[in-house]
Amino acid sequence: MRLIVWTLAIVVTGTTVASTAPSAARRMAADSTSEARNRMAKIMLDSLGDRATLPAESIWANLKTGLAKVPARNLIAIMNMGFGKSLGVTCEFCHVAGHFDKEDSTQKQIAREMFKMVPRINQELLAAIPGIQNKNPIVNCTTCHRGRVKPALSLDDPGSN
Numbered sequence: 001m002r003l004i005v006w007t008l009a010i011v012v013t014g015t016t017v018a019s020t021a022p023s024a025a026r027r028m029a030a031d032s033t034s035e036a037r038n039r040m041a042k043i044m045l046d047s048l049g050d051r052a053t054l055p056a057e058s059i060w061a062n063l064k065t066g067l068a069k070v071p072a073r074n075l076i077a078i079m080n081m082g083f084g085k086s087l088g089v090t091c092e093f094c095h096v097a098g099h100f101d102k103e104d105s106t107q108k109q110i111a112r113e114m115f116k117m118v119p120r121i122n123q124e125l126l127a128a129i130p131g132i133q134n135k136n137p138i139v140n141c142t143t144c145h146r147g148r149v150k151p152a153l154s155l156d157d158p159g160s161n
């Protein structure tokens with residue numbers, strides 16, 4: 001259940017990134033990666049047909065995280081909005097198109113470790129801080145990445161790709 005709540009949270013908050021991008025130039029760059037990602041996501045969704053609601057692990061064989069259990073169509077949405085849009089990258093930043101199972105991309109492997117790090121921050125570290133107003137304070141990929149591969153370390157720095 002926690003995983004489902006969290007994965008929904010990354011999808012929902014992921015959708016706000018483009019509209020907050022500060023400059024026109026950056027917005028254009030974000031739009032072009034969105035377009036490529038949306039295209040690939042649609043190809044993947046269309047290929048699922050009526051298998052879209054089956055658990056992702058019944059379609060794809062190399063899922064090593066809790067993502068194995070989410071419905072196949074949610075996995076694609078998480079890849080698109082949660083991972084891709086949060087970092088401002090296309091699917092190919094982590095994958096060779098058509099070979100999504102391959103492990104030869106360092107970025108894919110880092111992303112998997114980041115995906116495991118996030119619930120640790122939320123459930124072990126944030127949950128242990130008393131007094132936070134929100135009962136379920138969470139961070140997700142967007143909290144740090146904000147549409148960039150490298151999160152910013154100062155307010156003057158937008159981060160970089």
Ligand code: HEC
Binds near residue numbers: 040062080091094101
């Ligand atoms: C920031 C990196 C990243 C981006 C961007 C990304 N993915 Fe992924 N993808 C992953 C990781 C990590 C896994 C493995 C998750 C696991 O082990 O549970 C994965 C797994 C998959 C799988 C399952 C492969 C298998 O055979 O097990 C598919 C399909 C997939 N991604 C599609 C996409 C699509 C389509 C896009 C773009 C819309 C995309 N991904 C963007 C990191 C990424």
Ligand code: HEC
Binds near residue numbers: 108115116139
């Ligand atoms: C608490 C902050 C934080 C969160 C949350 C976070 N990241 Fe990161 N991420 C970082 C930092 C810091 C780096 C290292 C950036 C650098 O190179 O200096 C990084 C690097 C990465 C990289 C490697 C980029 C490269 O090419 O060097 C990937 C891929 C990545 N994160 C994916 C994700 C994904 C996917 C999520 C959500 C599941 C996520 N991150 C959540 C802070 C975070």
